[in-house]
Amino acid sequence: MKKIFKEISLKGDTISEGVSLGKLIFLEDFPGDVIAEFPIQSTDVEHEVARYRHALFSSQADLSSLERCLAREGSREAASIIHTHIQMLKDPFMTTFVEEKIRQMMKNTESVFRSVMSDYEKEFTKTKGNRHSQRLLDVKDLSNRILRHLSSHKQPNLSELPNDIVIFTQELVPSLASEATLAQVKGFVTEIGGITSHAALITRSKGIPYMSNIDIRSLNRYQGCHVIVDTHCSTVIVNPSYQTRIRYQPAQNRVKTNSREVDVDAVQTRDGCALTLLTNIESIDDVNLVKQCGAHGIGLFRSEFLYVGKRLLSVSEEEQYALYRRLMNSAKGKPLTFRLFDIGGDKGTIHGHESESNPALGCRAIRFLLRYPEMLLRQLRALIRVSFGGDLRILLPFISDVTEIIEAKRLIKKVTHDLREEGYQIAQHIPIGAMIEVPSAVIACDLIAKECDFFSIGTNDLTQYTLATDRTRQDLHSFYTSTHPSITRMIRDIAKEGDRSNIPVSVCGEMAAEPLMIPLLLGLGIRIFSCAPRHISVVREMARQVTLKQCQTQVVDIMQMKTCAEVGSYLRARYGEMISEIV
Amino acid sequence: MVDKLETVLKVKNNMGLHVRPASHIAKLLEGSHSKVTMTYKGESVNARSIMSIMILAAPKNAKIHISVEGKDARETMEVLAQAFETQFGEKKF
Numbered sequence: 001m002k003k004i005f006k007e008i009s010l011k012g013d014t015i016s017e018g019v020s021l022g023k024l025i026f027l028e029d030f031p032g033d034v035i036a037e038f039p040i041q042s043t044d045v046e047h048e049v050a051r052y053r054h055a056l057f058s059s060q061a062d063l064s065s066l067e068r069c070l071a072r073e074g075s076r077e078a079a080s081i082i083h084t085h086i087q088m089l090k091d092p093f094m095t096t097f098v099e100e101k102i103r104q105m106m107k108n109t110e111s112v113f114r115s116v117m118s119d120y121e122k123e124f125t126k127t128k129g130n131r132h133s134q135r136l137l138d139v140k141d142l143s144n145r146i147l148r149h150l151s152s153h154k155q156p157n158l159s160e161l162p163n164d165i166v167i168f169t170q171e172l173v174p175s176l177a178s179e180a181t182l183a184q185v186k187g188f189v190t191e192i193g194g195i196t197s198h199a200a201l202i203t204r205s206k207g208i209p210y211m212s213n214i215d216i217r218s219l220n221r222y223q224g225c226h227v228i229v230d231t232h233c234s235t236v237i238v239n240p241s242y243q244t245r246i247r248y249q250p251a252q253n254r255v256k257t258n259s260r261e262v263d264v265d266a267v268q269t270r271d272g273c274a275l276t277l278l279t280n281i282e283s284i285d286d287v288n289l290v291k292q293c294g295a296h297g298i299g300l301f302r303s304e305f306l307y308v309g310k311r312l313l314s315v316s317e318e319e320q321y322a323l324y325r326r327l328m329n330s331a332k333g334k335p336l337t338f339r340l341f342d343i344g345g346d347k348g349t350i351h352g353h354e355s356e357s358n359p360a361l362g363c364r365a366i367r368f369l370l371r372y373p374e375m376l377l378r379q380l381r382a383l384i385r386v387s388f389g390g391d392l393r394i395l396l397p398f399i400s401d402v403t404e405i406i407e408a409k410r411l412i413k414k415v416t417h418d419l420r421e422e423g424y425q426i427a428q429h430i431p432i433g434a435m436i437e438v439p440s441a442v443i444a445c446d447l448i449a450k451e452c453d454f455f456s457i458g459t460n461d462l463t464q465y466t467l468a469t470d471r472t473r474q475d476l477h478s479f480y481t482s483t484h485p486s487i488t489r490m491i492r493d494i495a496k497e498g499d500r501s502n503i504p505v506s507v508c509g510e511m512a513a514e515p516l517m518i519p520l521l522l523g524l525g526i527r528i529f530s531c532a533p534r535h536i537s538v539v540r541e542m543a544r545q546v547t548l549k550q551c552q553t554q555v556v557d558i559m560q561m562k563t564c565a566e567v568g569s570y571l572r573a574r575y576g577e578m579i580s581e582i583v
Numbered sequence: 584m585v586d587k588l589e590t591v592l593k594v595k596n597n598m599g600l601h602v603r604p605a606s607h608i609a610k611l612l613e614g615s616h617s618k619v620t621m622t623y624k625g626e627s628v629n630a631r632s633i634m635s636i637m638i639l640a641a642p643k644n645a646k647i648h649i650s651v652e653g654k655d656a657r658e659t660m661e662v663l664a665q666a667f668e669t670q671f672g673e674k675k676f
Contacts (some may be wrong), residue, residue, distance in 0.1 A: 084606035087606040092632050093634040094634070123638060139634065
């Protein structure tokens with residue numbers, strides 16, 4: 001029997017704006033009703049309690065790793081929401097109360113937990129009505145996670161799904177929204193969902209279009225079909241005709257770049273100071289966004305993301321080579337700043353290695369790489385093999401001492417020499433840069449400048465280490481601020497050193513994507529900005545509307561100010577209006 | 584000596600006592616040795632439990648009766664008053 005599917009247009013409510021095209025993927029809700037319920041012997045009770053504790057522990061482990069991931073990519077909003085889930089795991093309601101129930105009810109843990117949670121939901125909706133049901137989503141999200149760990153159902157894993165998908169699901173939970181990246185997920189469509197939910201906040205901060213209140217029940221058979229999400233028309237078009245798809249092609253580009261014509265070369269301030277805009281990316285598919293958003297190249301490629309969840313230590317040279325080859329080809333001759341694996345320490349424990357008692361001050365990034373040179377050499381060989389014919393630059397993460405650069409350079413030289421001996425064609429010169437994210441590197445930047453070809457300031461870590469403040473700690477938020485006088489002085493000093501030593505200096509932290517910070521950074525002497533592709537258009541617009549002269553004069557004023565609050569209100573008074581027009 | 588203090592604090596943030604403020608409060612209380620109870624519309628809950636605070640569903644401007652009992656009652660109360668005042672860290676700068 002031949003099936004003919006028509007184009008279907010559905011109206012819904014906009015939760016997060018945007019227009020996009022992708023392939024339809026259905027994600028089923030966790031089937032809570034399949035949980036079996038059976039009595040247990042009194043001798044089994046403690047075993048069931050232990051199983052419950054283990055599920056809580058596993059849930060905490062995957063949430064912590066998600067939180068770290070989000071903090072690293074600069075999704076502070078999402079990270080703080082995931083943090084509340086971790087907090088909830090410690091809630092006496094989740095711990096002692098559930099355990100007591102298991103002992104009282106003498107039934108298997110899953111069924112007890114499910115019944116406790118469904119009582120909680122009833123209690124919640126009884127008194128509050130459905131108006132607050134959005135707020136239950138965090139609880140549902142967490143309890144499904146725990147149930148999955150109990151019942152050995154797999155957690156939904158986005159990394160197993162293809163790219164360019166639009167996810168259709170009953171309700172969007174915060175953890176799924178957190179895991180999504182715009183490079184992979186082009187949109188969310190749900191049956192239920194409100195604009196104030198955490199998932200809504202997260203999708204908006206990530207720029208992923210999201211529409212809800214759409215009846216998705218009958219759409220199962222369209223799995224894999226094209227789907228267009230167009231929040232401007234409050235419409236989702238399933239299985240669009242060829243004509244419709246063509247009609248949407250320009251709109252899709254418009255969303256990604258925010259302006260129809262992107263003039264790559266002409267990024268300059270009103271008084272003619274030329275700037276370079278680069279992107280921070282972490283997957284090969286993201287490379288396409290670089291051109292679409294009109295950036296000059298890649299300022300930060302986070303190579304450790306290529307192997308999330310894999311055993312980094314053992315990825316073979318050939319496997320890496322194949323990936324880097326694709327990466328280099330997609331970069332099409334544009335600058336590709338490749339950061340070596342930034343792993344270990346607070347970036348998460350590596351399989352088979354002990355966790356550290358103070359990971360933020362531990363064996364991370366370059367320290368880890370130099371301690372395990374076999375892994376570093378494999379990465380370097382695979383990478384340098386693809387250097388010929390492209391514009392590869394190698395970025396060394398977490399430099400705190402010049403000897404680390406000297407040692408890394410020695411290894412790079414050796415690898416280059418060996419590869420030439422083996423008959424490979426290698427680029428004449430591969431610039432080596434230092435990530436400036438530890439205060440010692442700032443203070444001794446004159447020494448570091450002598451050993452490298454460029455600086456890249458990681459403002460997120462630099463702020464965290466300078467102000468001795470864990471940036472994922474919500475309660476310390478007020479201490480974590482990039483406008484702190486110590487940070488502005490550091491950036492000024494690095495920019496000056498770059499000038500003196502004639503090496504380029506870029507800023508690649510969250511600060512470079514913050515419109516209000518652009519005039520400040522310009523005034524401090526920064527000319528290269530590297531941020532996520534979705535922020536490029538805003539940075540470009542901002543830069544085009546200011547004059548360098550003014551920024552420099554303002555920085556003189558700012559340097560006199562004692563507090564972050566003064567700096568903030570000074571900048572807002574001058575640029576607040578401009579920003580609200582751009583963003 | 585065990586102190587018992589009681590007061591009424593007003594919810595000032597726009598979204599009310601939802602999961603994030605609740606989590607903020609629970610985290611603050613990790614350092615306290617007192618028993619802390621929050622009462623709203625006749626319902627009393629343990630302030631260390633995020634999920635119990637959420638059950639109150641107290642909106643903006645709700646007045647929450649707080650009772651703190653323990654040897655560090657005074658300090659605990661000060662921390663709580665400060666948290667309510669600063670909108671649980673949700674106040675926009």
